[in-house]
Amino acid sequence: MSRRTLDNERGFALVLALFVIVVLAAVGLFMVTIFGVENATPIQGLQGARAYQAARGGLEWGTSRALAGNCAAATNFNLGGFAVTVTCGSQNVTEGPMSYHVYQLHATAAAGTYGQPDYVQRRLEVRVTDVSLPGEGGG
Numbered sequence: 001m002s003r004r005t006l007d008n009e010r011g012f013a014l015v016l017a018l019f020v021i022v023v024l025a026a027v028g029l030f031m032v033t034i035f036g037v038e039n040a041t042p043i044q045g046l047q048g049a050r051a052y053q054a055a056r057g058g059l060e061w062g063t064s065r066a067l068a069g070n071c072a073a074a075t076n077f078n079l080g081g082f083a084v085t086v087t088c089g090s091q092n093v094t095e096g097p098m099s100y101h102v103y104q105l106h107a108t109a110a111a112g113t114y115g116q117p118d119y120v121q122r123r124l125e126v127r128v129t130d131v132s133l134p135g136e137g138g139g
Helices: 003-008 012-067
Strands: 074-079 082-095 098-111 120-129
Touching: 012 074, 012 082, 012 098, 012 120
Parallel strands: none
Antiparallel strands: 074 082, 082 098, 098 120
């Protein structure tokens, strides 16, 4: 080989080495990201289930209060680390000789900061009535 051919091939190993380093860094970053997502997914699932149960507890609490005649417009409380908001609305209904109330309750349970990866929220609603139908043993 002539000296001129060797001069033209200088620096090729450096370019190849930089290319390999960049590719390996990208693969490493991808693997770290996937590992983080794999760890966060079960935690988010558990937090979602806890938020659902907190909202359900809020509905049960609100239902018992509404059926006792205390249907508050909005109530906020903390349940197991979740901020729970329960709202209640009522409507008087008259059907023939029977008159009763229909209560519509909404419960929202949330934890974390909105827009952050750890934020979780669940919202549930239910409608209940205070009517006793004949044969139900209510009176």
